[in-house]
Amino acid sequence: MREREVPQDGNATLAGHRKAVYAVADDGKLRLIPSRGWEVEEIVTRQAVEDLERHAHEARTRVLAGRTSTLEYHMYRARMDVALLSQATGLWRWRVRRHFKPEIFARLPPALLRRYAAALGIAVEALQKVD
């Protein structure tokens, strides 16, 4: 990549930040050049973010239909999956999955709710509803 080819596409996922990339300057030397972003990166980053958002959105629909608990929605909101939430809380995966049942989640003791809320970085009240 030549220095003048360093993409300055204004990648929205960088939120105005610039990242440093290596490119060949006119004197033939490789240098660190600040880049405003590349469309290719924006495409793949947005793709990953949208996939996570789609999971959250689908979970939200299921919560409103009474088919899953708010825990599953907030797990996806925090960009986690069952494996990661299980590790973050120290609970077995099957227990996490079991807590996706609305009737079981509704009966969880406050200590478990606090554990989930802490792992997800939200308040207990927020964990119990969808926004």
Added chain:
Amino acid sequence: MPDFVHAHASHCESGVMSSLLRHQGMPMSEAMAFGLASALAFAYLPFIRLNGLPLIAFRMPPGAIIRGLHRGLGLGMRFETFRSPEAGSARLDQLLDSGKLVGLQTSIFWLPYFPPDLRFHFNAHNLLVYGREGDDYLISDPVGETPVRCAREDLEKARFAKGVFAPRGRLYYATNTPAPADLPRLGRRALARTARIMLRTPLPLIGVRGIGLLARAVERLSVADGGGPARLYIGHIVRMQEETGTGGAGFRFMYASFLQELAAAAAYPALQELAERLVVIGDKWQEFAVASARMIKRRDPLEPPALAALLRGLAAEERNFFEDLRAAQLAWKP
């Protein structure tokens, strides 16, 4: 720490080590730090899953740059992990108060100063803490253009995140002022190591053979039902290659910069020619990224075999390149 200078780098770990070495009185570019630590690699690890997708890495595992430089330069690095966030924060405060520059391994997701779209659960991020004001830490994150601040509570969460590569509060600092580096000796050894990793790792998932195995996995992606999972898979490869602080083209450009710098510093011009060839290989990695992005965006029809062919071409070129790097290394008599 009034004398600390922040520097913008393209990769967190090599950037941290470059800044830390400068602070210890041994200025070294990020590319030189990366190359001397033999950090370039390729690994396709389908049994480690990140959000359900295989780990694809263009460099050695997290920590390899810090440990590689520590061994080569005699930095006397100390590493500590902690059982509780309280203990981790107390120790960090203690080190900062005694005037140490401290490196941390953290998650990216819990760092509030990162752009929201880039906050994924990746636990092997590295940054430097150079001071504290009340409950705010003064942070030099190498991938940022300027220093930032981070509240204690957020930093604790980032340091004690769980999951793959869980940092367990890991911090590190140097205890020695390094002696001037013997660049020809260190460089020669680092080249041998990188050539060996790329060509002769017994496990076929590592090195140029790993690129071939990734090509096979891409070739087998199903395009049925719109090919949603296939698009996510190839997008994931491109993210690992371009977006996760690689300096472009999966660290190939950064390593080329290292070869160029070493050629001049150690007076061995053969490396300059190899640097130019690696830039061409890096450009081809970026062509692979463009072809992938066009398929993801449906500007081109989704054809995994076409992408697999590009990857096989890259595997062949990298094999030639690293064979020649090895030959140049063996012919080098400093």
